[in-house]
Amino acid sequence: MAFNGMKRWAVGAVAATALMAGSGLGFMSQAFAADKVLKFVSWQKDERGVGDWWASIIKEFEAKHPGVKIEWTKVERGAFADTMTTLFAGGTPPDIVHLASFEFQKFADNGWLADLDPFIKKSKLDLNNWAGQEKCKWDGETVCIMMLYYGGIMAYNEDMLKKAGVSVPKNWDEFIEVVRKTTKDTNGDGIMDQFGTGHETKGGGGQYLAEMISYLLDAKASFTDAKGNVTIDTPQMVEGLRRWKTVVKENLTPRDLSAGEVRQLFADGRIAIRIDGPWLYPIIEKAKPEVRPNLKLAAPPFNPPLGGTSNVLGIASEVSPENQQLAWDFIAIATSDQFQSTFATLASSTPPSPRADVTEAKKTTPHFDLLIETQKAAAKAGVDRIPVGLEIQFNEFAKMIKEESERMIIEDLDPAQVAKTMQAKAEAMK
Amino acid sequence: MNQHRTIAPSFTPRSAPARRTFGLDLARPSRRHWLGYLLLAPAVLLIALIIIYPLFVSVDMSFQNVGLVRLGAPRRPFTTINYERLITSPEFWMACWVTFKLIVVVTIACFVLGVGTGLLVNNKFRGRAIARLFVALPWAVPEIVAVVIFAWIFDSSFGLMNWFFIKLGLVNTTINWFSDPTAAFAAVAVTMVWKGYPFVSIMTLAGLQSIPEDFYNAARVDGANAWQRFINITLPCLMPVLGVTMVLTILWVFRDFSIIYVLTGGGPLRATQTLSIMTYEQAFSFFKMGYASAVGVVTLILCVIASRLMVGRSAESIY
Numbered sequence: 001m002a003f004n005g006m007k008r009w010a011v012g013a014v015a016a017t018a019l020m021a022g023s024g025l026g027f028m029s030q031a032f033a034a035d036k037v038l039k040f041v042s043w044q045k046d047e048r049g050v051g052d053w054w055a056s057i058i059k060e061f062e063a064k065h066p067g068v069k070i071e072w073t074k075v076e077r078g079a080f081a082d083t084m085t086t087l088f089a090g091g092t093p094p095d096i097v098h099l100a101s102f103e104f105q106k107f108a109d110n111g112w113l114a115d116l117d118p119f120i121k122k123s124k125l126d127l128n129n130w131a132g133q134e135k136c137k138w139d140g141e142t143v144c145i146m147m148l149y150y151g152g153i154m155a156y157n158e159d160m161l162k163k164a165g166v167s168v169p170k171n172w173d174e175f176i177e178v179v180r181k182t183t184k185d186t187n188g189d190g191i192m193d194q195f196g197t198g199h200e201t202k203g204g205g206g207q208y209l210a211e212m213i214s215y216l217l218d219a220k221a222s223f224t225d226a227k228g229n230v231t232i233d234t235p236q237m238v239e240g241l242r243r244w245k246t247v248v249k250e251n252l253t254p255r256d257l258s259a260g261e262v263r264q265l266f267a268d269g270r271i272a273i274r275i276d277g278p279w280l281y282p283i284i285e286k287a288k289p290e291v292r293p294n295l296k297l298a299a300p301p302f303n304p305p306l307g308g309t310s311n312v313l314g315i316a317s318e319v320s321p322e323n324q325q326l327a328w329d330f331i332a333i334a335t336s337d338q339f340q341s342t343f344a345t346l347a348s349s350t351p352p353s354p355r356a357d358v359t360e361a362k363k364t365t366p367h368f369d370l371l372i373e374t375q376k377a378a379a380k381a382g383v384d385r386i387p388v389g390l391e392i393q394f395n396e397f398a399k400m401i402k403e404e405s406e407r408m409i410i411e412d413l414d415p416a417q418v419a420k421t422m423q424a425k426a427e428a429m430k
Numbered sequence: 431m432n433q434h435r436t437i438a439p440s441f442t443p444r445s446a447p448a449r450r451t452f453g454l455d456l457a458r459p460s461r462r463h464w465l466g467y468l469l470l471a472p473a474v475l476l477i478a479l480i481i482i483y484p485l486f487v488s489v490d491m492s493f494q495n496v497g498l499v500r501l502g503a504p505r506r507p508f509t510t511i512n513y514e515r516l517i518t519s520p521e522f523w524m525a526c527w528v529t530f531k532l533i534v535v536v537t538i539a540c541f542v543l544g545v546g547t548g549l550l551v552n553n554k555f556r557g558r559a560i561a562r563l564f565v566a567l568p569w570a571v572p573e574i575v576a577v578v579i580f581a582w583i584f585d586s587s588f589g590l591m592n593w594f595f596i597k598l599g600l601v602n603t604t605i606n607w608f609s610d611p612t613a614a615f616a617a618v619a620v621t622m623v624w625k626g627y628p629f630v631s632i633m634t635l636a637g638l639q640s641i642p643e644d645f646y647n648a649a650r651v652d653g654a655n656a657w658q659r660f661i662n663i664t665l666p667c668l669m670p671v672l673g674v675t676m677v678l679t680i681l682w683v684f685r686d687f688s689i690i691y692v693l694t695g696g697g698p699l700r701a702t703q704t705l706s707i708m709t710y711e712q713a714f715s716f717f718k719m720g721y722a723s724a725v726g727v728v729t730l731i732l733c734v735i736a737s738r739l740m741v742g743r744s745a746e747s748i749y
Contacts (some may be wrong), residue, residue: 112498403700
């Protein structure tokens with residue numbers, strides 16, 4: 001009995017020790033090793049290319065700051081705004097704040113983002129000609145650093161175009177001819193299974209707006225002017241809306257798919273033309289072997305090309321001054337010439353820094369010159385889906401534009417009438 | 431005797447001060463229920479912390495004109511502006527109408543299917559165990575998995591449903607399931623019914639098994655046919671179960687978020703925007719926390735009224 005009792009006690013002690021070693025002690029050793037932990041929440045953690053770039057920054061930061069660890073957590077893009085709102089509202093914001101360029105304004109307006117000007121001044125970071133950086137000014141303060149301002153590209157399926165007897169489009173008229181001729185029912189079952197182009201028509205207003213904006217820009221339309229006055233009810237916007245209506249109403253794009261699904265369909269050889277950002281290329285690279293040789297890239301047929309701001313880095317205003325300084329050190333690494341150069345190579349995207357060395361990226365990414373060219377063209381034209389003066393209400397504005405555009409398509413409304421409605425609703429939001 | 435005398439005085443003085451120290455004699459018959467309260471206290475405190483406190487915060491927030499909020503921030507002035515805006519908002523009434531339509535359609539369909547399948551698998555036949563498994567299967571499938579499956583079934587360009595309809599000659603061209611308000615509503619309702627009917631079925635089956643066989647034997651002796659036995663015995667005996675099931679189903683439709691959010695996001699043209707979707711959108715897309723709280727509070731009141739009416743009615747109409 002006594003022996004059994006002792007045996008049980010010994011087994012229990014061993015189990016408890018093992019448990020402690022596995023969890024408790026592991027945690028303790030981590031806590032001892034890292035005196036300080038900086039929180040960094042991002043949706044890009046597992047993204048091929050850009051995720052590797054963030055990992056390289058973390059590695060560099062931790063090497064330069066012994067005893068400081070970065071706790072990098074992934075939150076899906078779909079739940080990102082909710083999570084960040086909850087973290088800030090609960091008083092536990094991440095030290096390093098990563099946000100989309102269309103959502104940081106609400107956080108800045110609420111005073112949740114620190115003024116970066118003293119850090120920029122102290123570290124002598126030159127942000128002249130930094131692509132899209134002017135968008136990071138809020139109430140006269142720099143509240144973030146732009147991490148990506150992209151230019152759009154046109155990816156096309158050469159084989160589909162050849163079979164349809166059309167060439168690569170250079171303008172709207174050629175584009176609509178190509179997408180009409182390449183939209184087909186290839187197996188004769190009465191259902192279209194090959195599409196001229198592809199757009200997300202499901203999901204949030206922000207993405208819907210990004211999908212339709214190429215047509216509006218090419219028609220020289222804009223939602224607001226430089227002073228923030230609403231300029232929707234114009235002949236240019238009516239023309240832009242008419243083009244969008246044509247593409248969707250004539251089913252030249254598959255309906256009700258997300259942008260990710262549309263990109264995959266393009267890679268699967270079911271869509272002839274897709275106009276998108278630089279992130280399309282990694283998906284093209286993973287296309288089926290029989291489709292991959294047919295997928296080519298060119299400049300978009302629209303002028304100015306699709307482009308705009310993507311995501312920003314900032315610092316939470318309510319974390320301690322010590323943590324703010326550490327978060328700035330992280331940003332300083334991300335914005336350094338060295339890491340802006342590796343951004344081009346790893347993420348196959350155009351870095352916002354004008355000092356980035358893209359020689360290596362040009363070797364590894366064959367279309368890199370095209371990306372630079374469209375980025376410059378978009379930046380020169382001041383292209384961005386976030387209208388000036390409606391930054392705070394952007395989500396609501398984008399939802400309204402989506403709904404009125406859907407109404408135009410579903411109820412077959414005149415684009416002129418729709419532009420008037422949009423104008424009135426946008427003015428009411430301001 | 432002497433022994434008794436020596437033991438008794440020494441025992442009494444020791445135990446009396448101990449009682450006075452704690453001030454709570456749980457052994458006394460009149461205070462035995464206190465132990466119950468003590469044991470319940472942690473659970474009650476936890477519930478208060480995770481349900482009642484947020485509820486209180488939500489109600490409080492609905493009377494403030496706030497956007498993004500921070501816990502511990504100074505309270506904004508009291509206002510009824512959120513409720514005024516709510517009452518005059520066509521979007522809110524549209525959401526109420528959509529919620530009502532969805533409740534009616536989904537609850538009726540779930541009950542017809544659920545009671546039907548429940549009655550079916552209550553009979554003795556070969557393969558009954560497998561039939562019961564298939565009836566209950568949708569209930570076991572995680573909601574998000576079911577929604578993704580239905581999203582592909584209803585896909586406008588490559589979905590099974592369009593292919594099926596065209597092959598059967600029901601339509602000439604594809605239906606844009608999520609771009610047409612009526613079709614989107616139908617797609618959401620079908621998905622909800624598929625996910626929700628097994629619950630009714632399982633509850634019906636449980637209710638059927640509690641009906642004494644003697645009732646049916648007596649009815650057979652009296653010459654009652656199957657339909658008469660169903661109307662006069664099965665249905666009345668099932669009423670307590672069906673009443674509670676109906677309340678739970680209605681509340682589920684009221685609250686459900688993921689099916690609608692993943693399938694349609696409340697669109698197109700707000701044709702599938704229920705009160706839950708509206709609450710979420712106002713809070714996390716437009717960051718209007720005060721207004722979203724007002725929608726949430728109204729939804730809560732509607733839920734309480736609906737469940738109270740249903741529970742009261744079903745309780746009265748049983749035997």
